[in-house]
Amino acid sequence: TNSSEEDDDVAANVAAPAASGSEAPGAPVTIGFSAPAADHGWMAAITTYAREQAEAYPEVTFNATEGTNDVNLQISQVETLINDKVDVLVILPHDGKALTEIGRKATQAGIPVINLDREFSDALAYRLFIAGNNYGMGVAAGNFIAEQMKAKGVSNPVIGEIPGIDSLPLTQERSQGFKDALTAAGLKLGPRVPAEFTVESGERAASNLLQAAPKLDAVWNHDDDQGIGVLQAIKNAGRDEFIMVGGAGSGTAVKDIAADNTVLKATVTYSPSMSASAIRLARNIGQGKGMSDLVEHEVPSRIILTSETITKENAADYKFGFAS
Amino acid sequence: MTPRNEDLGAAAGAPVADEHARIERAAAESTAPKSAFARLADSSAGRNSGLVLALVVICAIGLITKGDTFATTDNVWTILRLAAVGGVISVGMTFVIIAGGIDLSVGAIVALASVWATTTGTQDIGTFGIIFTSIVVATACGVINGVLIAYGKVVAFIATLAGLATYRGLAENLSDRKTQSIDTPSGFLDFFGAEPGGIPVLVIMFAVVAVLGWLLLNRTTFGRRTFAIGGNPEAARLAGINVKRQTVMLYALLGFLCGIATIMILARTSAGTSTHGNLYELDAIAAVVIGGTLLSGGRGTIVGTVFGVLIFQTLNNIFTLNNLTTSTQAVAKGLIIVAAVLLQQRVAKTSRS
Amino acid sequence: MTPRNEDLGAAAGAPVADEHARIERAAAESTAPKSAFARLADSSAGRNSGLVLALVVICAIGLITKGDTFATTDNVWTILRLAAVGGVISVGMTFVIIAGGIDLSVGAIVALASVWATTTGTQDIGTFGIIFTSIVVATACGVINGVLIAYGKVVAFIATLAGLATYRGLAENLSDRKTQSIDTPSGFLDFFGAEPGGIPVLVIMFAVVAVLGWLLLNRTTFGRRTFAIGGNPEAARLAGINVKRQTVMLYALLGFLCGIATIMILARTSAGTSTHGNLYELDAIAAVVIGGTLLSGGRGTIVGTVFGVLIFQTLNNIFTLNNLTTSTQAVAKGLIIVAAVLLQQRVAKTSRS
C-alpha cells in the first residue's frame, strides 16, 4: 500500500539544519544531481531523499536531472549540469566505469563530484565516494542463513538465491559476498534464478525457482521490491518449508518481518539514505566546510555504509526504509 | 427489389444440378492429388506442424536434461501459468497484427491498469472494483490508440510508441512509483488464485481467451474483416467495410485483453505497480511472429500464436531448471529461435511438395 | 472491329500537337495550381516541412522555458553529441527500413562490439585495435543477420530478435558482465574526445555519416536498389536486381555503422560493457519512422531521420533543463510525439492542396 505513513517516515529522516557546526547556514550552493531512472522503489527513494534534504537548506539550490538507464543520455545530462555551472555534482551513475570520463571532465572543470554508490574507475574523477556495501550485504545475508541453519540443525541445506539484474556489478558483488559467506560456513549454494528488480520478474523468477527446487531450506532474495512478487509466488505455490531473507530493506518488508506471518524472516539493508548524506556533504564541500563529527577540516574522500540485518527483534527500530 | 443471385442463376438457364457438379469437381481438383500427409499439412494443425515439431524438440531437450522435474504435472502447470498472462495479450496482438497494425503500448497499458485498479479507492470497492477498473482503464487506452490510428491517421508504430511513454508515465505519476499491494480483504486473490480440479484459474482464463479468439477470428464477420483490412486496406474500404471503425474495435479488443491480463498479473503478484508489463510488447510480438503471423498483415493464426507463447515459456522453464546463467540463456534462446524457424520452413516445404 | 486511329485522327482533323497538349495538361494538373510554399513542400527540405516545424516548436518551448541555458553554444553541442551515437545507427536503420526490413539487434551489436573492442588483448594493440575490432565485429554481426534473412529466409523481425538475444548474451559471456574501462594509455580517447575548432569529433562523425548516407541513398545504384527491393521485391527481382546480395549488403552496412557507433560510445564512456546500446533499436526505429520513412518499405529519407533524431534528443535536453521527473517526461514525450505527427500531417495536407 502506498500509505502516507511511509512518506512521513521519509520526511522524518531528513534532518533540519541545526544552528551550529557544519549545519550552520552558509553561502548559497547549487547542487547538480543525476541518477538512473527511478523505476524501482529504492532508486525512487534515492531521489526523494536527496530532494528533501536539499529543500531543508534554504541556501541550497537543487538542480536534478532525473532518471535514465542510458549511459549516453546520462552523460549528456551531466554535461548539461556542467554547462549550467553548478557548484557541486552528485552523481549516481548507471554504470560507474562508463561515466568516469564525464566525472573526470567535471572535476577538470573545477566542479567537485560526489560519486554515489557505483564507483568510477578512476579516483581522480571524484572528490568523494559514498556507497553502500554490496559485498557486505551478501555476507550479512549469508551469515544470517548460516546461523539459522545451524540453529535448526539442518545438514546439507538447499539454499536458493534470487538476485536482481544479473548484468549489474552490484548484483555480482552481492552474489559474491553471499557465496563467500556460505562457503565460509561450509554450506553450498543451490538454485539461482535472477529477476529484474520488478515485482513481476520476482514472481516469475520465484515460480521457476520453486519448480526447480521441490524442497528448499533458505532463500536469499536480493531486493525487497521484487520480493513482493517473490512472496506472492511462494504463497501461490503454498510453500512454507523454508526461510527467506530479503534485501535493501523496504517498508513493506520490514512490516512483514515484524508481523512474522510469512517466510520472510530478515532483510539486509542497503539504505537509500546515502543520497541525503551526499547532499549534506555536497553542501559542506560547496561551502568549504568539514564534517562536524570529525576533526578534519574537510570532508573525507570515501565513505562506505554498513549493511544491517533486520529481524523481528529489531524491526521496530528501523526507520530508514524505502516505500514500496 | 434487389435481385437475389438464385434468380440470376435460374435466368441463365443452366441446370442447377449441373453447375453443382462442376463446382464439386473443381473443388476436388485441388485436393485430389495430395497425400494424406499433405492434407494434414493443409489443415490448421498441419499448417503449424513446424511449430509443433519445434515444441516437441524443445520438450525433448527438457526431458533429456531434467526429466525428473520437467515432466511433472506441477511443472506443466508452472509453464502454463507463466504463459497465461503474456498469452492473453498475444492473442489480442495477433488480431492487431493480422489487421496490419502493431501495438507497442500493451505493457504500459497493463502497468497503468494495474496501478489504477489497486488505488485505495478502487480496492475499497472490492473484487468487482478491481476487475471493473482494470478492464475499463485498459480498454479505454486501447480505444485511444485505435482512434489516434484510425481517425488521427498516426502510424500505428508511432501512436502506440507515444502510448507506451504516456501510459507508463501516467502509471508512475498515479502510483508515485510505489508498489501497491492488494490487501483490502476481498475474494479477489482467492478467486483468481484458485485451482478448481487442479487447473489454475489463470490457465483456464488463457484457454478460454484463446478459444474465443480463435472463433472470433475464423468464424465471424469481425474476423473476416480483420483479415480483409490487413490484406488490402484500400480494397476493404471499397468493399464497403468500415475500416476505421474496425480498426478502433481491434485496438479496443487488444486493450480489453490487456485488462484481462492485468487482472491475471494482479492475481499472481497481489500488487499493482508501474513496472508491470515491462517489455510485454516485444514478447507478444515475438510470439505472434514466431507463430507464423505476417507482420505486414493479412495472414495469421491464433493457434500459431499459442504455440509461439508456449515455445518461449517452455524454453524459459528449461533454462531455469538447468540453472543456466542469463547470458547463456540469451545465447541459447537466440540460436534456438533461428533453428526453430529454419526447421519450420523445411517442414513446410516438405509438406507442400 | 476497331477503327484505325490514324484514320480517326485524320477524320477528326485534330493536329497531333493538340493531343500532346491534352496529356501535358493532365500531367501538369497536379503541379499547376501550387503556390510557392507548396512547391517548397515538394522539394526535399519541404517534404520534411512538418518535421522542421515540429523541431522549431520544440526549440521555442526550450527557449521559453529555459532560454538562458538552452540557447547557448555549449548546450547545442551537448544535444548534438548526445544525438551522434544514435544518429549514426538511425542512418543505417533508414536504409534497412526503406528496403522493407527491420533490425532489432543494433543495440546488442553495439554491446558485443564494445566488449570485444575493450578486452585486454585488443586494448594492447592500441587505438587501431579498438577501432578495427569494433568495426569488424559489428559488421560481421550485420552480415550474419543479412545472410539469415536473405538466404535463410528467416523473417527480419525474428532473425534480428534472435540476434538481439544472442549478441547481447555473447557480450555478457565475453565480459563476464563486468564493465571494461579503456585504460591502456593510447590516443583513442584523446582523438575521439577532441573538439577541433570547437566542434566535437563525434558530431563531425555523425555529420559525415549523414552526408555520405544521403549520397549513398540518393545518388548511387546501391541506394536505388534499396528503394526498389523495399517498394516491390518481386519487381526488383524481375528487373534483374540481386535481391539477396543487396539485402546482405544492407544489413552489413547497418552493422558497419553500429561499429562506428561503438567507437563513439567507447569514446564517450571510455568503457565497454554488455549493457551498452540498451533499447537503441527502439530509439533508432522511432527516429526513422518519425522522420517519415514507411515501416512497410519503399519510401524514406535520411534528412527526415536526422530530424527525427534531433527532435527526440532536443526533447530530452529540454526535459533535463527543466528538471522534469521521469514520469512527467514520459507523458510529455508521448503527447508531443502525437502532436508532432498530427501537425506534420496538417502541414503536408495544406502544402498539397
Place this chain on the structure above:
Amino acid sequence: MKGIVKIFPGVRALDGVDLEVLPGEVHCLLGQNGAGKSTLIKTLAGAHTPEEGTIEWQGKEVTLSSPVAAINTGIATMYQELDLIPGLSVAENIWLGHEPSTVGFSKRGSERSTAREMLKRLGHPEIPVNREVGRLSAAGQQIVSMARALSHDAKLIIMDEPSAVLDQDEVENLFRTIRDLSASGVAVVYISHRLEEIREIGDRITVIKDGRTVAVNLPAKTTPTDDVVRLMTGRSVEYAFPPRQTGTPLAERKELLRVEGLTRKGEFNNVSFSVRAGEIVGLAGLVGAGRSEILETIYGARAQDSGTVVFDGKTLRPGNVPAAVKLGMGLAPEERKSQALFLDHPVAHNISAATLKRYSKLGWLDRRRELKDAAEQSTALELRPAGPMRPVRNLSGGNQQKAVVGRWLLKGCRLLLLDEPTRGVDIGARAELYALVRRLADSGVGVLLVSSEVPEVLGLADRVLVIREGHIVREAPATELDEHKVLDLVMAGTLEGALK
C-alpha cells in the same frame, strides 16, 4: 521453346507448350484466361524455372535461370502485372537494374535525358521523368514499362496484355512503336484478348489452351475469327452484345441515382446526370478524362468539393463508402490489385467480401452457405481453376478480374458501378459478362459502366455520356452514336469543333 512444363502446387499450368518466334515478327499468343500465357512468357523471361522442356536461342540451347540471365540474353519483358516500383521516379524505373553509373554513382543527368528520349519515341514526351511512378495513371505506368523494355536494347520483347489499360489513342502509339521495332529486326511476342488488335499488328499466332499448344503458325491477318475463338475455347462463342431491354420505356422508370454539379478540383467539373432503374449508362472518354474519379466520388471513395449525389431519394454524405454500400451501390474498381483484391485470401472470401452481412447471424458466419454462393458465382463467370479456396494471387490476371466483378454480382446491388470490368477478360467470358450485366439491368438494377473500349460502351449501354477533361461533352442514347462520333467527341470536345 519446346515442350515446356511448369507445375504449381495443385496446377499443371504448362503441360508441354511449344513456341517459335522469328526475328522481326510480331508473334501473337492467344488463349483463354488461365490458359498459361503469362506463365509461358515468365519462363521465357527467367522469372519461373520450368520443370521440363528446352529453350533455344538463335540455334543454341540456353537455360534462363534468372531474370538477369534472360535480360543478358536479349529478352526484355513487360509483365502483365505492372512491375514498377511506385516510390521511384519514371527515369529511375526505366533504368532500374542497369543504371548508367560511374563507380556506383548513378549518372542521373544521362538517365533522365535518355528516359525523356525514350518516352518521346513512344509518343509521350509529356510524362515528367521525375514524377513518382506511383502517381501516374495506369496507362502512364504501362508506357513507362514499355520504355523500360526498350531500354534494354533487346532482340525479343515480350508484351503481356500491354493494351489492357490503354485507350485506342494510346494503342495506336504502341503499335507505331512495335512497327518500328519489327522494322529494325526485333521480335515481339504480343498477348492480348482483343482480336482486332491481333489482326492489325500480328504476323503469326500461337494458340494455347489449358497449358498446351493447340495451334501454331496461323496467319494473324487472315485466320477467321470463329476458328481462333474455337481453338481458344473449344467451342464457338456468340460474341455479339445482348439485345437491349424492350418493354417499359426507360423514360418511365424510376430514377435511381441523380448526380448534381459534382466537382473535384483538378479532376472533374460540374458533372450532372442520372441513372434510372434498369438502365445501363456508359461513360466514354480517354484515359485520364476523369471517369474513374467520377465513379469513385459517387461511391464515396473520394469526397467531392461541391455538388450532391442523390441515391434513391437520399442525399449521400461525401466520402462515406459504407453508407453507399448499405443503400445498395457496388463499385468494381479499375485497379484490381491495389483497389479490389485480397491477394493472399481465397477466391471465395474475395467474392463474398461485400456480402458478409448476408451470411452472418449476430456476427457469426455461415461459412458453408458463403462458400456455396461464391462457388456458384465463380462458375457463372467461368472463373478457372474453380477451387474456391485457392488464393486469388495464383489466378491468372483475367480470372482475378472476374473475381472482382463477381463480388458485386453476388452482392446483388441496386446500382452497379463498373470501371473497366472486362480488362484482361477473354473473349468467351466477356460475352458471358455482357449477358450477365444485361440480365441484371433487366431485373431492375442500374449500371454505370466505364470502359476505354468504345464499342463496349456503345454495345452494352442504353445511354452514353462522353467525358472529356472532366466535363460531360455529350449525352445521348447509345443508338444515336457510333464509334467515330464518340472518338471525335472525346478528342475535340464537340462534334462541331471536330468537323470544322
